[in-house]
Amino acid sequence: MKKPINFPIEENTRLDREIQKVMEKEFPVPEQVADAQRAAFARIRHMEAAKRDRREHKCIRKTVLKTFAGAAAAAAVFLGICMVNPAFAAQIPLVGHVFEAVGGTMGFSGDYREYVEPLKDTEAAETADGSGDNLLYRQTKDGVTITLSEIYCNDAALYISMVIESEKQLPQTIAMDNGQSVLDLYESTLTFDYNNQECLLASGTSGLEGRYADDHTYAGVLRFDLDAAADEAAYEEYRRKQDEFIQSLGITAQELEENPVQAYEKAREILGIDQITDAALAQAGGADLKDFQKEAKVPETFGVKLTIPMVVGYQVDGKLPEIPEDIRAGYEQAMRDQGLGTTDEAYENFTQEQKEIEHQLFNEMWNQYGERFPETREHPNQYENWWVEGPWEFSFQVNKNSGGTVVKEINDVDENGLGLVSVTKTPFEIIIDDGNESADYFTVALDADGDILENGIGGSTNTLAIQDRNVSKIDVYICDYMEYMDELKGYYWSEDYETKKKEKTFAQLLDERALYHKEIVFEN
Numbered sequence: 001m002k003k004p005i006n007f008p009i010e011e012n013t014r015l016d017r018e019i020q021k022v023m024e025k026e027f028p029v030p031e032q033v034a035d036a037q038r039a040a041f042a043r044i045r046h047m048e049a050a051k052r053d054r055r056e057h058k059c060i061r062k063t064v065l066k067t068f069a070g071a072a073a074a075a076a077v078f079l080g081i082c083m084v085n086p087a088f089a090a091q092i093p094l095v096g097h098v099f100e101a102v103g104g105t106m107g108f109s110g111d112y113r114e115y116v117e118p119l120k121d122t123e124a125a126e127t128a129d130g131s132g133d134n135l136l137y138r139q140t141k142d143g144v145t146i147t148l149s150e151i152y153c154n155d156a157a158l159y160i161s162m163v164i165e166s167e168k169q170l171p172q173t174i175a176m177d178n179g180q181s182v183l184d185l186y187e188s189t190l191t192f193d194y195n196n197q198e199c200l201l202a203s204g205t206s207g208l209e210g211r212y213a214d215d216h217t218y219a220g221v222l223r224f225d226l227d228a229a230a231d232e233a234a235y236e237e238y239r240r241k242q243d244e245f246i247q248s249l250g251i252t253a254q255e256l257e258e259n260p261v262q263a264y265e266k267a268r269e270i271l272g273i274d275q276i277t278d279a280a281l282a283q284a285g286g287a288d289l290k291d292f293q294k295e296a297k298v299p300e301t302f303g304v305k306l307t308i309p310m311v312v313g314y315q316v317d318g319k320l321p322e323i324p325e326d327i328r329a330g331y332e333q334a335m336r337d338q339g340l341g342t343t344d345e346a347y348e349n350f351t352q353e354q355k356e357i358e359h360q361l362f363n364e365m366w367n368q369y370g371e372r373f374p375e376t377r378e379h380p381n382q383y384e385n386w387w388v389e390g391p392w393e394f395s396f397q398v399n400k401n402s403g404g405t406v407v408k409e410i411n412d413v414d415e416n417g418l419g420l421v422s423v424t425k426t427p428f429e430i431i432i433d434d435g436n437e438s439a440d441y442f443t444v445a446l447d448a449d450g451d452i453l454e455n456g457i458g459g460s461t462n463t464l465a466i467q468d469r470n471v472s473k474i475d476v477y478i479c480d481y482m483e484y485m486d487e488l489k490g491y492y493w494s495e496d497y498e499t500k501k502k503e504k505t506f507a508q509l510l511d512e513r514a515l516y517h518k519e520i521v522f523e524n
Contacts (some may be wrong), residue, residue: 094219096120098149098161101219102210105179107456108157108223108428108465115401115427116150116161139392143167146308146392149219153400154426155298155407156463157223158190162208164218164311171386172212173313182207183220184312186380186387190224193303199224208311223456225463226298241287261363277440300400308392310380318384320376323369331365403427406522418478423520425471432462432476441515442484446475450507452492473521475507477514488513 094101099112121135137148149161164170164183173181185208191198201224210220243256246263249270255263264276271284282288332342338357340346350358370377380387404427413419413435421433430453434443443462445453448471453464479488491497492506511517 094163094213094217095147095149098163098210098219098221099152099159102161102180102221106209106221106223107180109456109467110428112152112159112428115154115403116152116159117399117401118150119148119396137394137396139390139394141390141392142388144311144388144390146311146390148306148394148396151396151398153226153298153398154428155226155400155402155405155424156426156429156431157225158304158398159221159223160306161219161221164220166216166388169215170212170218171313172316173386174316179211180209180220181211181218181313182209183218184208184314185222185308186310186312188306188308188310191305191307193305194299238287238289238292241292242281245281245286279440298400302398302400304396304398306394306396308390310387310389310391312380312385312387314384315386320383321373323365324372327365327368327372330368331361334361334364408520408522410518410520412518418516420476420516420518423474423476425466425522428466429456430464430466430471430474432464434462434476434478440481441478442481443476443478444484444489444510445477446507446510447471448473450475450501450505452506471522473519475510476516476518476520477510478516479510479514483513 096118099116103110103112119137121137139146143166145165147163147165149163151161152159173183175181185201188201189198190201201222208220208222210218212218243253246256246267247253249267251263251266251270255266268274268276271280273280273284278289335342335358338354338361340350340354340358347355347358375381376383379385406425408423408425410420410422413421417435418441419434421435423433424431430445432443432445434441445464447453447469449469451469453466453469453471453474455461455463456465488509491500491509494500497506
């Protein structure tokens with residue numbers, strides 16, 4: 001079932017920092033890439049949407065006024081069609097060997113062979129129509145078969161590999177620069193029996209990362225952060241309580257539903273606070289996020305149910321319709337009526353009040369566009385996506401594999417909540433628990449060579465991919481969020497960094513500017 005999405009973009013509180021990390025990836029992001037990312041995240045509900053920086057709006061404005069570029073235009077991140085690899089295709093049958101086929105180029109890459117546990121069907125499970133064609137780990141719906149292949153679970157994440165086979169040719173999907181094609185298991189859920197918690201695979205964490213073996217076969221791996229299994233219900237309750245608090249300020253439920261961005265901006269003005277954050281709302285009398293958080297405790301063995309309602313891909317040539325000339329002209333006329341120019345140069349010189357006026361006019365234009373093309377408010381939609389509908393449902397047992405996992409208990413947090421609780425290293429990822437939910441700070445980690453460790457697909461901001469990095473030791477820094485995004489990260493990602501670091505390395509810069517620093521040494 002297709003779901004409506006709202007414009008402008010709404011983000012989810014729990015995923016706020018994760019999404020911002022992706023949206024502000026540490027390399028130059030072309031405007032069309034940013035638009036593609038925004039399209040992918042557009043359906044996420046953001047309970048703190050009003051705190052979005054005006055500069056992000058400027059980026060959206062500049063992109064939208066040029067064109068509604070679809071996901072396929074994201075050339076810098078998604079480099080092209082994932083062409084069929086003969087060597088990859090030769091590994092058929094893929095079932096039981098998916099990690100071997102794609103593990104080396106995943107976002108959390110590595111050699112998984114000694115860690116994965118194959119899933120093997122032993123007997124057929126009768127389907128509703130009595131055909132008996134489906135097995136425990138192999139389900140067919142309308143000519144599309146999904147087969148679960150292997151699983152791997154460590155202290156940080158659950159990995160599930162699968163093979164998708166279609167009687168009809170599968171449309172190609174945009175591919176990332178590592179050669180992997182990502183499919184979205186849209187609206188899919190994982191239910192864990194140890195806490196009876198059903199977790200929605202939200203956008204940004206539901207990517208199935210893999211490759212096409214041929215025109216009818218795709219193999220990929222889903223990664224799910226296990227901490228989400230512990231706190232999803234708590235966050236839902238937190239969001240509900242926070243909505244109640246916002247309504248107590250005189251803002252209606254209808255306002256929250258129809259335009260949460262404006263609703264929270266209105267709440268900010270009523271409360272007289274600089275920006276909407278979890279901490280600011282708590283201090284103003286709203287719910288305190290800390291009261292709802294739960295510690296993730298994953299047992300050694302547990303049962304999981306995976307439900308996949310739909311598999312969605314992004315068309316290689318996908319593109320939203322451009323803004324009709326009459327709608328664009330209406331926006332430009334409204335700007336002129338306010339004495340405002342419509343060029344980027346004019347925008348640079350706007351006062352804060354003028355930017356707010358432009359922001360409102362821009363949103364009105366966007367809403368008119370959505371009314372003209374209501375199908376663009378849906379995900380998936382005919383312009384950007386292709387999709388196949390299920391559902392496919394699987395149940396399986398998981399045995400946690402803690403081999404190669406090292407946990408460093410730090411417990412160095414000051415009275416302001418700044419510091420580290422723990423750092424965990426698995427064979428494939430490093431998980432930093434800074435105990436901080438404030439969007440005012442940004443945590444960055446450097447490997448032993450002084451290079452930034454980055455998160456991979458399916459990982460949160462503080463879950464970092466090891467890949468082939470030297471992580472015998474790492475340095476963890478906590479910085480002011482805006483300072484890091486505006487100034488610090490640009491130093492590392494500048495084209496002349498190799499020259500600049502001869503005078504001052506990025507680590508030395510962070511030593512000078514970071515609010516907190518801790519060196520973590522792991523035994524080899």
